[in-house]
Amino acid sequence: MDVSPDFGAVxxxxxxxxxxxxxxxxxxxxxxxxxxxxxxxxxxxTSSGNYHAATRARAGVLVAVGTAALAGAGVAWVNFLLGVGETL
Known part of the structure; x- marks a missing residue:
């Protein structure tokens, strides 16, 4: 069976x-x-000794890295799922 989504129908x-x-x-x-x-x-x-702000900024860095990774990997994930869907 060769089943794939019909993107032309949209x-x-x-x-x-x-x-x-x-x-x-x-x-x-x-x-x-x-x-x-x-x-x-x-x-x-960190250099000025404000550890509360440093902790918040570190959390912001982690959120930014996670957001960029999820946004960048989203297209690859959808393409992978479409490939898997074609083989079912």
């Missing part, structure tokens, strides 16, 4: 792909900006 698929691509770009840009800002705050707060 009206406005090209527009939908553009919108999703633009949203993914915004997410990655904001995640990188958040990573840069939080890393700077983490360094300054």
């Amino acid at each position: 009206g406005g698929l090209g527009d939908l792909r553009l919108i999703v691509g633009a949203l993914l770009t915004f997410v990655l840009i904001f995640a990188v900006l958040m990573l840069i800002i939080c890393a700077i705050v983490w360094g300054v707060a």
Whole structure:
């Protein structure tokens, strides 16, 4: 059996792909900006002895890295699931 999704049946698929691509770009840009800002705050707060701010900034760095990883891996995950779906 060769079963695969019919993406041609969706009206406005090209527009939908553009919108999703633009949203993914915004997410990655904001995640990188958040990573840069939080890393700077983490360094300054640690060097000045403000450990509460350093802890918050470290959490921000981890959230930014996780967000960028999830956004970047989302496309690969969907492609993998579509590949698995074709073999079922």
